[in-house]
Amino acid sequence: VARQDARDRPLRLGVLGCGNVGAKFVELVDTEAEAIARRTGIELAVTRIAVRDPDKARPSSLDPASLSKRLTTDAAAVVTDPEVDLVVELIGGIEPAEELVLQALGAGKPVVSGNKELLASSGGELLAAAEAAGVDLLFEASVAGAIPLVRLLTESLAGERIVRLMGIVNGTTNYMLTRMSEEGLSYEEALAEAQALGYAEADPTADVEGFDAAAKAAILAGIAFDADVVASDVYREGITAIGPDDIAFAHRLGYEVKLLAVAERSVDQASEASETGRSGPPSVSVRVHPAMVPRDHPLASVRGSFNAVFLDGAAAGELMVYGRGAGGLPTASAVLGDVIDAAHHLREGSRSRSARRRAPDLRPMAVLRAQYYLSVDVADRPGVLAAVASVFGENDVSIRSMEQIGLAGEARLVFLTHTALEADMQATIAGLGRLEAVERVGCMLRVLGPEAGP
Amino acid sequence: VARQDARDRPLRLGVLGCGNVGAKFVELVDTEAEAIARRTGIELAVTRIAVRDPDKARPSSLDPASLSKRLTTDAAAVVTDPEVDLVVELIGGIEPAEELVLQALGAGKPVVSGNKELLASSGGELLAAAEAAGVDLLFEASVAGAIPLVRLLTESLAGERIVRLMGIVNGTTNYMLTRMSEEGLSYEEALAEAQALGYAEADPTADVEGFDAAAKAAILAGIAFDADVVASDVYREGITAIGPDDIAFAHRLGYEVKLLAVAERSVDQASEASETGRSGPPSVSVRVHPAMVPRDHPLASVRGSFNAVFLDGAAAGELMVYGRGAGGLPTASAVLGDVIDAAHHLREGSRSRSARRRAPDLRPMAVLRAQYYLSVDVADRPGVLAAVASVFGENDVSIRSMEQIGLAGEARLVFLTHTALEADMQATIAGLGRLEAVERVGCMLRVLGPEAGP
Numbered sequence: 001v002a003r004q005d006a007r008d009r010p011l012r013l014g015v016l017g018c019g020n021v022g023a024k025f026v027e028l029v030d031t032e033a034e035a036i037a038r039r040t041g042i043e044l045a046v047t048r049i050a051v052r053d054p055d056k057a058r059p060s061s062l063d064p065a066s067l068s069k070r071l072t073t074d075a076a077a078v079v080t081d082p083e084v085d086l087v088v089e090l091i092g093g094i095e096p097a098e099e100l101v102l103q104a105l106g107a108g109k110p111v112v113s114g115n116k117e118l119l120a121s122s123g124g125e126l127l128a129a130a131e132a133a134g135v136d137l138l139f140e141a142s143v144a145g146a147i148p149l150v151r152l153l154t155e156s157l158a159g160e161r162i163v164r165l166m167g168i169v170n171g172t173t174n175y176m177l178t179r180m181s182e183e184g185l186s187y188e189e190a191l192a193e194a195q196a197l198g199y200a201e202a203d204p205t206a207d208v209e210g211f212d213a214a215a216k217a218a219i220l221a222g223i224a225f226d227a228d229v230v231a232s233d234v235y236r237e238g239i240t241a242i243g244p245d246d247i248a249f250a251h252r253l254g255y256e257v258k259l260l261a262v263a264e265r266s267v268d269q270a271s272e273a274s275e276t277g278r279s280g281p282p283s284v285s286v287r288v289h290p291a292m293v294p295r296d297h298p299l300a301s302v303r304g305s306f307n308a309v310f311l312d313g314a315a316a317g318e319l320m321v322y323g324r325g326a327g328g329l330p331t332a333s334a335v336l337g338d339v340i341d342a343a344h345h346l347r348e349g350s351r352s353r354s355a356r357r358r359a360p361d362l363r364p365m366a367v368l369r370a371q372y373y374l375s376v377d378v379a380d381r382p383g384v385l386a387a388v389a390s391v392f393g394e395n396d397v398s399i400r401s402m403e404q405i406g407l408a409g410e411a412r413l414v415f416l417t418h419t420a421l422e423a424d425m426q427a428t429i430a431g432l433g434r435l436e437a438v439e440r441v442g443c444m445l446r447v448l449g450p451e452a453g454p
Numbered sequence: 455v456a457r458q459d460a461r462d463r464p465l466r467l468g469v470l471g472c473g474n475v476g477a478k479f480v481e482l483v484d485t486e487a488e489a490i491a492r493r494t495g496i497e498l499a500v501t502r503i504a505v506r507d508p509d510k511a512r513p514s515s516l517d518p519a520s521l522s523k524r525l526t527t528d529a530a531a532v533v534t535d536p537e538v539d540l541v542v543e544l545i546g547g548i549e550p551a552e553e554l555v556l557q558a559l560g561a562g563k564p565v566v567s568g569n570k571e572l573l574a575s576s577g578g579e580l581l582a583a584a585e586a587a588g589v590d591l592l593f594e595a596s597v598a599g600a601i602p603l604v605r606l607l608t609e610s611l612a613g614e615r616i617v618r619l620m621g622i623v624n625g626t627t628n629y630m631l632t633r634m635s636e637e638g639l640s641y642e643e644a645l646a647e648a649q650a651l652g653y654a655e656a657d658p659t660a661d662v663e664g665f666d667a668a669a670k671a672a673i674l675a676g677i678a679f680d681a682d683v684v685a686s687d688v689y690r691e692g693i694t695a696i697g698p699d700d701i702a703f704a705h706r707l708g709y710e711v712k713l714l715a716v717a718e719r720s721v722d723q724a725s726e727a728s729e730t731g732r733s734g735p736p737s738v739s740v741r742v743h744p745a746m747v748p749r750d751h752p753l754a755s756v757r758g759s760f761n762a763v764f765l766d767g768a769a770a771g772e773l774m775v776y777g778r779g780a781g782g783l784p785t786a787s788a789v790l791g792d793v794i795d796a797a798h799h800l801r802e803g804s805r806s807r808s809a810r811r812r813a814p815d816l817r818p819m820a821v822l823r824a825q826y827y828l829s830v831d832v833a834d835r836p837g838v839l840a841a842v843a844s845v846f847g848e849n850d851v852s853i854r855s856m857e858q859i860g861l862a863g864e865a866r867l868v869f870l871t872h873t874a875l876e877a878d879m880q881a882t883i884a885g886l887g888r889l890e891a892v893e894r895v896g897c898m899l900r901v902l903g904p905e906a907g908p
Contacts, residue, residue, distance in 0.1 A: 024769075028613070028769055032613060032615070035615070036612070036613050038810070039612075039680055039809050039810070040612055040807055040809060041807075041810075042807075140610065146767070146769075146770035146771060146773060147773065148606055148609075148610035148611075148773075151605065151606075151609060151610050152602055152605075152606075155602075155605060155609070155791065155794075155795060156594065156602030156605050156788070156791045157602075157787070157791060158490070158493075158494055158790075158791055158794040158795070159482070159486060159490050159787065159790035159791055159793070159794050160787055160790075160791070161486070161489070226493055296755075296757070298755065298756075298776055301750075301752065301755040302752075303750070306772075313600070313787060315478075315482055315600075315783045315784065315786060315787035315790070316600035316777065316778065316783075316784050316787040316788070317600060317777065317778040317781070317783070317784045318760075318776075318777060318778065319600060319601065319602075319775070319776065319777035319778075320762075320774075320775070320776040320777065321773070321774070321775050321776070322752055322772075322773065322774040322775070322776070323770065323771065323772060323773035323774065324770065324771040324772065324773075327771070329769045329770075329771070330769065330770050330771045332769060333611070333613065333614055333767060333769035333770040334610070334770070336612075336613035336614075336769070337609065337610045337611060337612055337613055337614070339613070340609075340612040340613050340807075341609060341612070344807050345804070348802070348803075348804035348805075349802075349803075349804070350799070350802035350803070350804035351802075353494055353495075353496075353794075353798050355493050355494060356492070356493070356495075
């Protein structure tokens with residue numbers, strides 16, 4: 001009966017949270033509802049909005065009278081309200097968001113969420129709950145803002161064996177690295193600028209240490225490989241050790257330095273016949289770390305606060321999507337796309353396809369193979385280079401090139417290795433740390449090789 | 455009853471055409487069906503394949519025995535066969551493809567098509583026929599191969615007001631322009647190379663004169679603006695007049711030369727409130743022409759035979775998708791994504807949303823405003839520059855910069871204008887052609903201004 005009714009009146013949206021994204025979403029629906037109805041035949045109306053503090057100032061573009069009629073502080077009541085057809089969760093964080101989403105699904109209501117933390121911690125369970133309830137749980141806005149990655153992976157590439165996915169998914173760090181690359185700023189200067197512009201928080205840890213990117217990597221790996229990957233599964237290094245010298249060296253060799261979120265199938269599964277590759281648990285590596293990206297790779301030209309994800313499909317080949325990875329309005333646009341999709345499904349009594357997720361076989365970093373860049377500050381005296389070089393050799397890491405940058409009283413050595421095993425490289429770093437002549441092992445970067453891109 | 459059955463047995467696909475894309479599609483379904491079923495719960499099987507010549511050699515990776523059992527020369531019988539659930543049209547061209555697609559839709563069968571010519575000539579009618587039949591007509595593979603543009607525009611951006619869309623949608627010309635830009639090849643050398651590599655046909659007209667890009671522009675404009683745009687509505691210029699001097703001049707000013715397909719809403723409709731903008735017929739400009747693209751624009755770094763489409767949404771902001779725009783396997787991957795979508799809908803008894811298309815209000819080129827680059831070969835004698843410059847002035851086109859390139863006995867003048875009206879620029883070109891001292895009006899390029907990108 002409810003589904004019949006839905007054709008005659010607007011679909012009633014209950015929105016949880018009216019912050020940056022929530023306010024823009026309400027505004028977008030208020031102003032575009034008529035145009036959307038004309039285009040898609042789907043009428044939408046935001047009828048209830050749950051907020052923590054109803055007296056907080058909202059964006060002036062929202063009519064205060066029309067807004068206050070819809071506001072409530074009782075989020076649970078919005079979720080269970082029989083006059084709410086679909087729940088839009090834009091609170092962020094795990095609790096109370098998780099409980100509310102489960103309640104909504106349990107009540108048979110489709111949910112659209114933009115909550116990265118939630119999806120990265122319990123996406124598998126939530127999707128299972130949605131499947132059990134026979135309704136949609138859509139979450140395009142939880143990764144990379146307006147960039148339609150989730151739909152790309154779940155629908156356009158539904159038949160595709162994804163081999164590898166590499167993304168610039170944190171706008172703050174990409175802004176900082178762009179400024180360091182283009183203007184020669186130090187890490188500290190770039191951070192101060194990003195904070196002044198509002199790109200970075202006063203405590204920038206989530207961005208610069210890669211936690212934000214790791215949560216997004218977990219969500220993307222989950223979709224790309226139908227695997228139940230959570231944020232804590234993701235190996236993670238941030239950008240705090242990167243300095244102007246490292247970027248200058250990368251430039252001289254034709255590279256840009258980018259913080260990459262990488263999810264890849266293990267080599268065996270990527271190349272073998274699909275039967276073999278898919279019958280066991282998906283064997284994947286999911287990691288976030290800075291990398292040297294060849295300048296003619298499409299990811300190298302992603303500048304400023306933009307995001308992009310580059311992926312490699314067995315049949316589709318190389319694909320990249322690029323756009324605004326954050327911001328209230330772009331993210332609200334992604335939420336709206338999901339809402340229209342869910343509304344269409346609700347009206348048709350159907351739902352989105354959902355893949356069956358399995359526990360992944362997570363490959364440890366130690367077995368990764370890559371080329372490495374490493375900077376080492378040493379005392380500037382005879383014999384030091386030989387001692388340093390022998391540590392590489394003892395650990396089976398072969399040096400491709402070395403450069404010495406003179407400093408007062410000491411020297412910085414920068415190395416580029418041939419392809420080596422991560423475990424051997426880590427042993428090399430540990431061994432260097434034990435050398436008396438080594439003042440500091442500085443920045444380590446993995447180098448994107450030709451096998452990983454054009 | 456048929457829909458109930460579909461849950462118990464594979465969905466039976468009738469494929470029309472087994473050329474480059476068709477053969478790869480059959481191969482993909484044959485090898486990936488098991489993995490797709492495991493992932494999506496949807497079982498697919500290609501049961502019939504209509505070809506013109508059953509004795510023609512097919513790719514060796516297709517098992518000949520398994521293939522020959524499915525081949526037929528009677529395409530109409532495949533379409534009406536009650537044992538075919540879904541029709542995949544990969545014949546290309548208008549007839550007999552159009553008739554077959556209409557027959558399939560009339561028989562209540564969803565159709566997936568990769569046919570650019572067909573969609574660009576009668577997409578509106580075919581979509582209406584699909585809507586009347588209550589089944590899907592999906593055509594992701596008809597534009598830009600593996601790049602998921604159609605789904606991006608129809609689903610992810612369903613609630614979005616698209617302001618402008620600019621694409622590199624022809625791999626052949628982008629390959630040629632990349633070689634001219636990076637290696638200094640002449641147009642003729644670049645064409646010969648593209649032909650040797652199989653990127654360009656012996657008769658390259660469809661690519662180099664922009665016909666292929668114009669068909670794709672029509673399809674994209676149709677989806678982006680819910681407008682019934684056909685290929686012949688698209689203003690079109692090719693790349694045949696572009697020479698190394700033009701590209702060298704563009705480089706000196708920080709530009710790359712690209713053949714762009716552009717579809718944009720008129721300025722009034724892009725900026726006004728959506729109510730005003732959408733209630734009248736959509737006022738759009740759809741055109742294909744070479745352009746000077748600033749080097750830091752994401753489209754400038756699209757190299758070789760890759761395709762990309764950059765778009766500007768009122769809420770989503772700037773987005774770009776990049777990938778393989780052609781090739782059997784990438785295109786087959788796009789077809790497969792559509793087939794899985796249509797199969798899911800068929801099983802659920804639902805269908806894709808379809809927008810209501812309207813006749814567009816096509817803006818004539820004459821009212822376009824842009825900056826222009828123009829090269830003019832003149833006799834090298836006193837007074838000629840003044841005569842040439844006065845033609846610009848008489849037509850209200852203001853010159854921003856001019857450069858003279860000496861040639862034996864004559865000279866090439868290259869001009870960059872301030873923003874001018876296209877009609878005035880065309881009058882300038884006509885006026886220059888009438889000057890006795892002008893040997894030849896060479897290449898004209900529109901310059902992508904800052905208002906059209908980052």
